[in-house]
Amino acid sequence: MKIKVGFGFDVHQLKENHPFIVGGVNLEHDRGAFGHSDxxxxxxxxCxxxxxxxxxxxxxxxxxxxDPQWKGISSLILLKESVRLVQEKGFEIGNIDAMLCIEAPKINPHIPTMQQNIAEAAGISVEDISIKATTNEQMGFIGREEGVVAYAVCLIQRS
Known part of the structure; x- marks a missing residue:
């Protein structure tokens, strides 16, 4: 059986009066992530x-x-497409482990919904998705709520 591990990182600037979508959940906050998609x-x-x-x-x-076709698109669609590409190469997802680094808002209450959204988009069990969150102890651009960072690792295997 062929097993492979992947690592992902992303960062987005936070802007006032902008939607804040994380894990497919629209969070209530005075700032939101800015980017081409959601x-x-x-x-x-x-992804x-x-x-x-x-x-x-x-x-x-x-x-x-x-590319204008991706402007404002839900990242759940990007995840579904990424999973499709991975499956086309003959792999299935074993598990996903992710970490958010964010000062506010609190993420813990939203983790079950995020896990469900990811599970549905990726076609895997909620049990195979771990999401954690931490702050940056008020240091740097994260601590000043100027940006948000996420890290992820995954395991895939030949199906």
Whole structure:
């Protein structure tokens, strides 16, 4: 059995009076992530982990931020497409482990819904998705609530 591991990272600037979508959940906050798509930092990191594990380059290669077809698109669609590409290479997802680094708002109450959204988009069990969150202890651009960061790792295996 061939097993591969992928790592993903994403960062987005936070802007006032902008939607804040993380893990497919619209969070109530005075600032939101800014980007070409819906700027879902968590899903972008997961897409990069999956694509990287399958040696399919990165999210920017497949979903260019200069292409109007991706403008404002839900990152759940980008995740579904990334999973499709991984499956086309003969792999299935074993698990996903992700970490958000964000000062506010609190993420814990939203984790079950995020897991469900990711499970549905990726076609895997909620039990195979771990999401954690931490702050940056008020240091740096994260601590000043100027940006948000997500990291993800995944395991894929030949199906």
């Amino acid at each position: 700027a879902d930092v968590l899903l972008h990191a997961i 990069d982990a999956l694509l990287g594990a399958a040696n399919l380059r990165d999210i920017g290669y497949h979903f260019k931020n200069t």
